[in-house]
Every structure is written in C-alpha cells, then in structure tokens.
C-alpha cells in the first residue's frame with residue numbers, strides 16, 4: 139500500500155517511501171518510522187507533564203480588598219484555618235497577646251465611656267500611684283461635678299475605676315510591643331487638608347501616602363513575632379526590662395472579677411445604652427469571655443484567633459500550601475491589604491496578574507462613619523470603592539467575588555430597632571428586615587458593577603459572617619472551586 143505525502147507532517151516528508159521498495163525494505167522502513175513516532179510521542183508526553191507541573195507550580199493568586207474593618211484579614215484567617223491547618227496550629231498561641239490587648243482595650247473603652255458621665259473621684263478613694271491622671275488626659279474635657287450625673291454611680295464604681303487603672307499601662311505596653319498594627323486609625327491621622335478619597339489609586343498618589351508602598355512577606359507574623367521573642371526567650375537579657383508577657387497575664391488574672399463586675403454592672407449598661415455605644419459590635423470584642431481569657435493558663439482557641447483584631451498595614455503577602463480541598467498540594471498566594479483610605483494607594487501594583495479579587499463590604503456599617511474620616515458614611519465608601527474596583531481596566535479580566543459581610547451584626551442591629559432609611563434615604567419604606575435590606579444593598583452593588591465593568595463579567599456574591607468559621611468554610615469551598623477553574627483556564631492560555 140502506497141503512502142500519501144502529507145505536507146503538514148514532517149515525518150511524512152522525511153519518511154516518504156522510495157519508489158520500488160521491496161517488502162523487506164518496507165518492513166525496515168516501517169519499523170524505523172514507528173520508532174521515530176514513539177520518540178516523538180514520548181517528547182510530547184514529557185512536554186505535557188512539564189506544562190502541567192508548571193501550571194501546578196504557579197500559585198493561585200488572590201487579592202483581598204475592602205475598607206478598613208470589612209473583614210479581609212478575618213477571611214484570610216478562615217482560608218488558613220480551613221485549608222492550611224498545620225500553619226494555623228503553629229501560629230495559634232502567638233495570638234494570645236493580641237486577644238489580651240483586645241480585651242484590655244474593651245475594658246478601657248468602657249472606663250472611658252463611664253468616666254464621661256461620672257463625677258470626679260472623692261478624695262477618699264484617690265491613691266497616689268493610680269493612673270487616674272493619665273486616664274483623665276485621654277478623656278473628653280466634659281467632667282460632671284458630683285451630683286451632676288444623671289446616673290446613680292456609687293463609690294463602688296469609683297473603686298472599680300481605680301482598681302482597673304493598671305490596665306492603661308498594660309494596653310500601652312502591649313501596643314508598643316505589637317507595633318503600629320495594634321493601634322487603630324484615628325481621624326487625626328488623615329489630615330483634614332489631605333481630603334482623602336475612596337480610591338486614591340485612580341489618580342496620582344499624594345506624597346504623604348507613598349510610605350504605604352511596603353511589601354511584607356510575613357504579614358501579621360511580624361507583629362506576633364515581636365511578642366513571641368519576648369515571651370519565649372530563655373535568657374534574661376533577651377527579655378525587655380519594661381515588658382514581660384507573664385506580667386500582662388498576671389495583671390489580667392488579678393483584674394478578672396473587677397472587669398466582670400464592670401461589664402455586668404446595670405448602671406454601666408445603662409450608660410452604654412443611653413450613649414448608643416454597642417460594645418458587642420466593636421472590633422475585637424471579648425468582654426463576654428473574661429472568665430476564660432483572664433486566667434493564668436489562658437491559651438487562645440480557634441475562635442479567639444478568628445475574632446482577634448490586628449490592623450493590617452500596607453500590603454501583606456501570605457503563602458499557604460493547601461492541605462485539603464480540590465487544590466491540595468497547590469500553593470495559594472494571598473495578598474491582604476490595609477483598608478483605610480490612606481492605605482489604598484498601595485493596592486494598585488497588586489492588580490496585575492491576579493486570579494481573583496475577594497471584595498468585602500461590611501453591610502452592617504450602613505449607619506457608621508469611617509474611622510479615618512468621620513464625614514464619610516461607611517456604606518457610601520464601600521460603594522465608591524466597589525465602583526472603582528469594578529471599573530478598573532487592570533482588573534477587567536479578573537474574577538471579582540463580593541462578600542456582603544457582617545450579616546450577623548446587621549441582623550442584630552436591625553433587631554435592636556435601627557432604621558435603615560434614617561441613614562440610607564433611598565431605602566424608603568421597605569421592610570426593615572435583614573432579607574429585604576441585604577437584597578436592596580446587593581442590587582445596588584450589582585447595578586454599580588454592571589455600569590462600571592469595562593467588559594461584561596459575572597456577578598458573584600455571598601452573604602457572609604466571616605467570624606462564623608463553619609458557614610464560611612462552605613462559602614470558601616464554592617469560592618475555591620470558582621477561583622481554581624479560572625486559574626487553570628488562565629494557565630492554559632499562557
């Protein structure tokens with residue numbers, strides 16, 4: 139049987155049968171041809187494997203975006219807790235100081251609130267070494283004189299305040315040790331003259347914001363390691379002279395009953411209610427866990443670590459090798475950013491070559507103002523930011539997943555009687571329940587995306603409470619699959 143010449147097949151040209159071939163010659167030629175094809179197939183196979191290995195080697199890259207306190211770092215922790223448990227378990231105990239600081243801040247915030255309503259101390263209850271003088275500095279100037287207060291404070295309240303005085307120093311020491319991430323953004327940190335915008339990366343970056351182009355490879359570890367070094371160091375020289383983590387634990391254990399008495403006090407609760415202070419909604423809230431945390435052998439639980447608040451500075455990079463799930467053995471590279479307006483200029487270099495963006499909008503914040511700019515409503519800021527991210531040309535081909543977060547807090551807020559229309563007039567007379575409110579907000583985000591996307595893109599949205607690790611694990615498995623699918627598709631295009 140003659141062999142036809144195929145111009146597209148190089149083997150066909152090289153091995154075209156000579157005219158008048160004998161059967162023996164034909165057999166020899168066919169053997170040679172078969173061998174050449176086997177080698178060629180083998181090379182193809184090797185190339186395919188190499189490409190697959192390369193694809194596997196290239197980490198899945200995810201960028202977490204959203205305003206400050208939207209839950210980005212908490213989402214990242216959920217990824218680690220669900221998919222990289224070994225690294226999670228190794229880090230868990232380092233969070234102890236952060237949880238302790240969060241609790242101390244809660245108690246000091248309580249003391250600040252009641253101090254504004256209390257008269258000055260009676261001379262009888264003052265002690266020379268108390269921290270009251272310093273405490274007064276951090277308080278607003280309005281101090282009621284005795285009998286002025288509409289609340290029935292007693293000597294007991296003054297005594298509690300006095301006995302909890304050492305917590306001021308503990309807070310300060312822990313903040314110094316943990317570094318800037320331990321302190322929250324203050325309105326004064328964004329100068330009024332600077333007029334911060336929701337998406338400063340859309341235009342030229344103001345000089346004063348350029349310091350935020352910091353790239354850290356170890357994320358929150360840098361803060362946690364400072365504490366670990368001090369509490370774990372064996373030699374005394376390595377310990378700081380003015381800081382000892384066991385002293386923090388000791389002071390907290392000694393203050394346990396007083397902290398509880400303060401938090402459970404009916405007059406204190408009344409002051410909080412009248413001042414519309416909802417401690418339970420604040421970041422890093424641990425006042426309901428005093429019994430467990432203020433002990434000499436306290437060790438953080440998974441839940442404590444999830445709820446612990448440590449502000450993100452700059453852009454932090456985390457590498458996890460997933461242990462379970464569809465991407466087991468695969469490396470994920472996640473970028474967690476600081477969400478305050480003054481930090482956003484640093485985001486844009488990370489828009490390049492990203493598989494997916496997870497954008498968090500804390501919907502419970504519809505009646506709150508930005509910490510860095512008290513003139514701006516937090517939901518309004520999320521809308522502006524979402525518009526800018528959706529409209530970014532750099533992200534035009536990137537999958538964007540929206541988390542409408544803090545649904546648990548939204549439900550609590552609505553149940554307590556807060557009316558959405560008071561802060562969001564366009565909400566009108568719709569029913570003030572969580573289902574209607576989330577649907578309304580969701581439609582708004584969808585519409586903004588539709589109008590801003592440079593090219594059509596699916597709208598992926600999840601209603602989340604990322605402090606709930608169980609429901610978040612379910613959400614993340616859906617997200618993981620979607621991101622992976624896009625990642626592999628992109629790798630194929632490379």
Ligand SMILES: Nc1nc2c(ncn2[C@@H]2O[C@H](COP(=O)(O)OP(=O)(O)OP(=O)(O)O)[C@@H](O)[C@H]2O)c(=O)[nH]1
Nearest residue numbers: 207208209210211212421422447450477544603604
């Ligand atoms: N109740 C509740 N608290 C949440 C939820 N998501 C986050 N938090 C808490 O809100 C606080 C802020 O969350 P983070 O994850 O630190 O916020 P972030 O977006 O990383 O903030 P920056 O680092 O400042 O940009 C933490 O104390 C979290 O525990 C939620 O869905 N429900």
Ligand SMILES: [Mg+2]
Nearest residue numbers: 210211449450
């Ligand atoms: Mg963060």
